[in-house]
Amino acid sequence: MKINVLDIKRLDLNLAVIFVAIWQERSVTKAAARLALSQAATSAALARLREACDDPLFVRVRGGMAPTPRAQAMADRLETGIADLWEVLTQQQAFDPSSAARRFAIGMSDDFELALGPHLTKLVQQAGARVSVMFRQTNRHTVEQMLNDREIELAVVSGSVKRAWIAREQIGQSGYACVVDAKAVRVPLPLSLDDYLAIPHLLVSFSGRTGIVDTALRALERERHVYAALTHFSAVPAFLTKTRAVATLPSHAAAALARMSRLSACAAPLDLGIYPVQLLWRRDSNGEGAIGWMRDRIKQAFALALEEAKEIEVSRRARSGQAKR
Template identity: 50%
Template sequence: MEESLTGISPSIKLTFMNQKINLNDISRFDFNLAITFLALWQERSVSRAASRLSLSQSAVSAALARLRSAADDPLFVRTRGAMVPTPRAEAMAEDLANGVDLIRSAFAQQAAFNPLTSTAHFTIGMSDDFQLAIGPVISARIAKEAPNVTIIYRQTNRHRMEAAFEEDDIDCAVVVQPPVRSWLEHKEVAQSGYACLLDAKTCGVHCEISQEKYLELPHLLVSFSGREGIVDEKLKLIGKRRRVQTALTHFAAVPPFLRGQRAITTIPSHAAAAIARQSGLQCLAPPIELGTYTVSLVWRRDRDQQWLRDIVMASIGEALSSRPVG
């Protein structure tokens, strides 16, 4: 039973399981009969019900016969020129009216999102380098446009993103190299690269750093694996190596490891710029070619959250468009 309810909310799943509804039995019931019942209930006449439903009297009479068979009750009895409901029909009427109203509401067009009045909660997946650079811009925009909306940032990278979407843990994600899936959409929204971050005075470096000085300094590695990064890959191509003194897994922890220390780190340029603004450390261009990469916004095809995506894309454009180095 559980497998057949994939994608249904937990509360509805619980209702199905508690009531042990036989879906095969329900599938054989024509829900149009509920509409016919309500028309007869309101009109108390086969002819008037037929006119209201734009059906022939014979069609409504046939539907009434099927209703009687399903309910095992006459439901409506002709008396003095009117169709009078039986006690069984009276007991059914409210439930059927409520059920039809719920079905109509479920298929009705959703009200347009109003950021000024919304109290929605949105969750955005991104790694902490993007949280540092883009998160504050997103939150500032949302605070201005939708003061009662809550934003949650969940640590997500391209390896964890798909599972987060499958579990409905995130509404959209900012990632590099998103997986291609038929149920996911993505849009390339920006380019980023790499920059060095260091305490320039302690390291004796000014506006630029030579490759010799770069390799002489102990390095701080920030990596998901904690072992190697793109710098090591590029250095191998030119027959060089660096000495990694410390390895971290979170960008936010970088400043205390560099302030007052003879050490350097090479990290995404958007994160380096954000950390430099807050810490007094200096951003410099790396003395080796590391290239650039594309930043993408990802979301589920079955989610209509254009307002949120517009906010995130605009924030990425603002945060990553200008990253002064030096």
């Protein structure tokens, strides 16, 4: 479609930026602060937007501003358009890790920190002595706000996050595995379902209440006994070592914990499925060579973590088969 530049000239494209800020913040005051504008200037811009669209766009409700149906219909296209415009106009900036002094802020939950964090820091150290990584705790529930507030520049999360202003790439898949102290549980590995349910369970969950295992067991009309619940994977070895118990974890975290402790990892005795792992970043950073360089390092690190998870599961199965023979 050919654009009439004279018609475009009559519009203030800054209004689109202000719309997106209000849409994301649900507040004129917060949008103004984010854009370094006065509240009066932002309110005036909103008035011009309303006149141009012949719609209120945002109406005041308790706790903020609620978008109208017209605003909801506009939001995705405007977010995408602004991000595309930024990407086109921003020249790719070269990044040389051997000479650059740069600290990256990367968000991920501690299962990913355990699995890919050590690989990532080694790759970074090999590339440049003055490049460093700061890890921040995040997950799919908090990552959007942290990227929006620029607390982090990139993130690794499980599942799917879909917002037009967030760029994403699936860097792999992960599943689930069991972690035990093999000497303490005194049963063959990999665990049978009956042995699995006869052993007390250590739950690691964001909510601290239930997990994917409970959902799968309900379908089988079975249940397990959870003797303790944690919210962080890093504490698992302290709870399982010399203890007759089992924890069911993301396979990449299970492999990492088995590698660094006396714990053993094996396949789970029921089908818990697989899930995508996504790498996220702000689309307006697509022109930054440093961000592109770090994305490649993160993908390499996760590939190494997945390879370790694969190797441990295969080795545990093989060892179990030899023991039975």
